[in-house]
Amino acid sequence: MARTLKYAILGLLNQQELTGYDLMKTFESALNEFWSAKHSQIYPELKKLDQEGCIAYKVEIAGSVLEKKLYHITEKGREEFLNWMRSEAEPEATPKEVYRLKIFFSGCLDTEEQKSYLAEQIEIHRLRLEHLKNNQKKFDSVPADPSTSEFGDYLVLMGAVMREETTIEWLERCLEMVAMRE
């Protein structure tokens, strides 16, 4: 079906009205672990969705002059979003990750270089994991109601933590295996 950014924006506007800037911030924080978009992609998409009649906006004044566009979803937009949500689950191409590619080729480096690259990657993913676990702290309990947006937040954060933990475990095993035969 594609047009994923469209549905990501519709999904967020389905929860509450937001400005382009708010959307950008959301992509930088909450969704960052599985989707992202820069403001240079968001603003044109908002324009397009407005033209398609999927969203609309009202202008608000911040301070005395600054105009901001507060977008909300329309009936048409909600319909298209739900239609997308209900479309069948499909296998996706496995995401591209440069560090796995480098590990794939790492045989051409000497053992010391292999080890130091793996160690650097472990450090990177440890930091990411720490950051994710910090985010998890804001949930003092597991959200009870699956129909709230906090519930979705919680699920994907849990998924991201599990993913990082496994990545680290994998990298550590790689390191062990390389070190074993030096």
Added chain:
Amino acid sequence: MARTLKYAILGLLNQQELTGYDLMKTFESALNEFWSAKHSQIYPELKKLDQEGCIAYKVEIAGSVLEKKLYHITEKGREEFLNWMRSEAEPEATPKEVYRLKIFFSGCLDTEEQKSYLAEQIEIHRLRLEHLKNNQKKFDSVPADPSTSEFGDYLVLMGAVMREETTIEWLERCLEMVAMRE
């Protein structure tokens, strides 16, 4: 540094000489779990790498007429490839996965719909895992020498298996949590 396809191709040609078609097949099989490219991207890139002096080719005749270009890496290409391999590990943007986005938004669906979407995803990832484990069978033992390409093969396949196992575990936990409160 970017230009990842360039280095992916150089890395493969560093192991052995290949045609564009061979590269395409490799991207469909071995590398598929962490990198991919269509032939329409590969052929122009080969042309470019040839012009840059990173690779060169000789024409071979298959059958009586069919010409194929057998590419090999040049000294310049090898140098640039190793330079890339040795460049510092950097944090990457987390890869985009549509199914995580849908799960993030799943609160707007009713419990039955949430459950069936999760069940479909579990099935997809179970199939993928099975396929990966089948691939693993070709290694009757763990490759001993970290300087061979089989060793890299083995490592990334192990990583892909671990990733799928964790994904399934996550999806199952999501399903449980949704089912618990219905």
Added chain:
DNA sequence: ATTTGCATGTAATCTGTTACATGATTCA
């Protein structure tokens, strides 16, 4: 003979990033 796979390319389109560009508001 027909189908599948081998083999190579281009064109159009879509998606995404980096850079360019501007200006107001808020907080220290």
Added chain:
DNA sequence: TGAATCATGTAACAGATTACATGCAAAT
């Protein structure tokens, strides 16, 4: 008053997919 953040946009380029286009070779 200066820096950080809020706020919105466009242009140029890079990366990737889908569709268009062709033809040989091998196996059934």
